Amino acid sequence: MTASVHPSRTGSGAQEPGGTPGKHVKHVKQRTALEQMGGPAGLVYTMLPVTAFVLANAALGLTGAIVTALGTGLAITVLRLVRKEPLQPALSGLFGVAVAAFVAWKTGSAKGYFLLGIWSNLALGAFFLLSVVVRRPLAGVVWGALNGTGTAWLRDKPSRRAYDIATLTLTAVFAARFVVQQWLYDEDRTGWLAFTKLAMGYPLLAVALLVVLWAGRSSAKRLKAAGPDDR
Template identity: 55%
Template sequence: MTTPDPQPRAEEPAAVSAQQRLLDQLGGPKGMVYTAIPIVGFVVANALVALPIAIAIALAVAVALTGWRLLRGEPFTAAIGGLTGVAVAAGVAAWTGSAGGFFLIGIWASLAGALALLFSLVIRRPLTGVLWNLLHGGRHAWRRNRPALIGHDIATLTLTLLFAARFVVQRWLYDNEATGWLAFAKIAMGTPLLALALVVVVWAFRRSSEHLAPGR
C-alpha cells in the first residue's frame, strides 16, 4: 500500500512569496553593486579633485548606470530611484560644501527608521507584524496570538538595532570627517546587513503563518 505524499505546508508559499517580495526590494546582489559604484566613484574622485568635480563625477556615474539598467529592461522605478538617491546626496554635499554631506540624508534616514520601529514596539504594534497582516488581507488578530507577537517583536527589534547601529556608526564617522570609512560603512551596513535582518523577518512571517493562516 502506497503511503500518500504528505500535504505541502500551506504557509510556506505565502512566506516564501513574502520573502521574495522583500528581497526584490533590495535589488539583490546587483542592487548592492549599483548602489556602491557611485559612492566609490565619489570618494575616489573627492580624494583626487575638487568637491564640485567629484559631485559631477558621481552624478555622471549614476546617470550612466541608470541608462544601463533601463537598457537591460530593469523596472523604471528601481533604476530612477537609484539616480534620485545619488542626486539628492550630491545636492546636500554641494549645499554643505562638505564631502561628508553626501551621506547626511542616509544618516538621518537611519535615525528616523530606528525611531519609527522603536515607536511601533512601544505601542505594541511591531511594524513587521503590521506588514505581515497587510500581506494576508489585514484580517488577522495577530496581536492576540502570543507566539506571533513575540516573533514580530524580535524581528522589529532586529531592524531597530540595525538602523540604530547605522546611525551611530555613520554619524561618528561623519563627525570625524572620515569620508572613506563613511563610504565603507554605508555600503557594508546597507544591503548585506539588511539581508541578514530579513532572515529574522521571514522567520517571524512564517511563525505568524503557522499560527494564524495555516490554510493559506
C-alpha cells in the same frame, strides 16, 4: 443537420470545466523584495555611485565628486532602460544620489554626501521602536500587507512577540548605522563613511530580514494551526 458542439473546445476567454471565468488570473507570481530591487545586479548598482563619489573626491575634489556620482547614477538608469530592467530601483537610486549630492554641495563638504543617510537611519530606528511601544510592530504590519495575511497575528501573543523581536532587530540595525556613521561624520572620516555605508547596508539588513522571515513563518504556522475560529 445541426453542427455538433464540443465542450472541450473553448476559446481563450471560455470557462474551464468546473471553474469560473478568469479564476486563473488570481494566480500571479509575486515578485520578491530582491527582484523588486533589481536582483543581485541592483545591489551592485546601489554601491557604484557611493564608490565613485569617494574616489572622485580624492582625485578631483568635491565638485568633481558630485558630478561623477550624478553621472554614475544617470548611467546606471540609462543602462537599465536599454537592458529593459526594472527602472524603479534605478530611479529611486538616482533621486537618492541627487539629494545626497545637493546636501554635499550645500554643506561644502564631501562628508555631507552621507548626511541624509545618517539621519534617515535615526528616523527609521525611532519609527520602528515607536511601533513596538504602541503594540503595532512594523515588521508584522509590513509582512501581513505583503503576504495578504492582514493583522490576525495581533490577536496572538506569541506571534506579536515574534514580530516585536523582528522589529527590534531592525531598530538595532538602524541605530548601529546611525551611531557609527555619525561618529565618523564628526571625525571627518569620509572614506570610512563610504565603507561603513556599504558594509552596514545590505549585509546587516539581510540578517535582520532573516529574523523577520522567522517571525513571519512562525506566526503563519500558529495561525494555520489555530484555524479561523480561534483567531
